[in-house]
Amino acid sequence: MIKKFIKRILGVKNKANSQQPQVLGPKEHGIDPTLLSANAVRVTQTLQEAGFKAFVVGGAVRDLLLGVKPKDFDVATNATPEQVKRLFRRAFIIGKRFQIVHVMFGQDLIEVTTFRGASSEGAPKDEHGRVLRDNTFGEQHEDAARRDFTINAMYYDPASQTVLDYHNGIADIRSRTLRIIGLPEARFREDPVRLLRVVRFAAKLGFVIDPDTREPIQVMAPLINNVPAARVFDEMLKLLMSGHALACLQQLRKEGLHHGLLPLLDVVLEQPLGEKFVTLALAGTDERVRQGKGVSPGFLFAALLWHQVLEKWNAYQAASEYPIPALHLAADDVLDAQTEKLALQRRIATDMRDIWAMQPRFERRTGKSPYKLLEHPRLRAGYDFLLLRCESGEIDPEIGEWWTAFIAADGPGRAELLTRKPKVEEESPAPKKRRRRGGRNKQKAAPAEGSST
Structure with a gap:
């Protein structure tokens, strides 16, 4: 009794209290039932009719409380x-x-998890404390304690329209605060991906990170290196396609988490041309997400890594390599450097290569070259990438204007555009012939005209 009294006087929360949730009715939480997925309701109803407890949980409840359709x-x-x-x-x-x-349910997927029990000390962990496997089931209050943030640890029952809140998540939502459950150091250590989730949620929701949650982030950032590359890639993809990619990237830098995730990205963003290019690419991606349009991961990563490719491309050309082979070598170098940090899927890497490889081809505006490029299956992505380069000031905007007109024109219109001498050719002296490197086989294809250097 004395211990309980002292805890109450000092404001120390009784551990047992977290076993008894705050129960919020419809008038208190204000959730609009029409925002719920019919299939999610169907799953909870089926489980409840079979004698089990079942709740909508996590980010869906958070979004419902914020008035957003999950x-x-x-x-x-x-x-x-x-x-x-x-x-x-x-x-x-x-x-x-x-x-x-x-x-x-058709293409609709509902993810169902069993209440997780208190983390077992005997659960397999790596040498840094990251939990590798833990299939311990338990009670609902234990499941709530296992969730990462207070705002993601609430349960909604569609049948009774009540919300169960074990960790004052509703208060944090109302104060727009992102707070981790438990000791931040321990929670980040058992799953370092939470370091990235902090950034994504803070940027996406416009929440302030609780000071105790933020304090260990920079110190513990190297733990991300111990996470499998595939998981890091999945989290980065969620971050970049959240509709708040620019804000997320800025938050990554603010918290010191950008180092190593996309090698040299922090350096690129400190260079005026690179920063403008990436900013335009991310802003365009965010706008497409807000409009409900599709976003290509290949295009997004091609944009983020373009200035590393460009730097190496220039270096290879300075070493007397022809433009097209130089570009392929540069792409190989950049993608190889990513393999250790991000498990880029082969399809995404192929899209990136196609987008990059098209760029010097856009500068060939004579003969049959433009017509051949029109048949490329990734033309639209390559063209959009070209316009980004023009808008950022990397290349002459006239190139983008010409291609915009050429794509929109009919047969005679395209023929007429091909008779025009490109402005960049009128203003630039003829390029010097490159000296062949000794011992190389002769190149059959001529170097691209006006390739970026």
């Missing part, structure tokens, strides 16, 4: 993965670190 819906339950799987026709158990169930 993109994804997760469900938490006391049913085991096997019990969940038996209740749905199309359900698949996945995951090694922690098993979850994907319930499919």
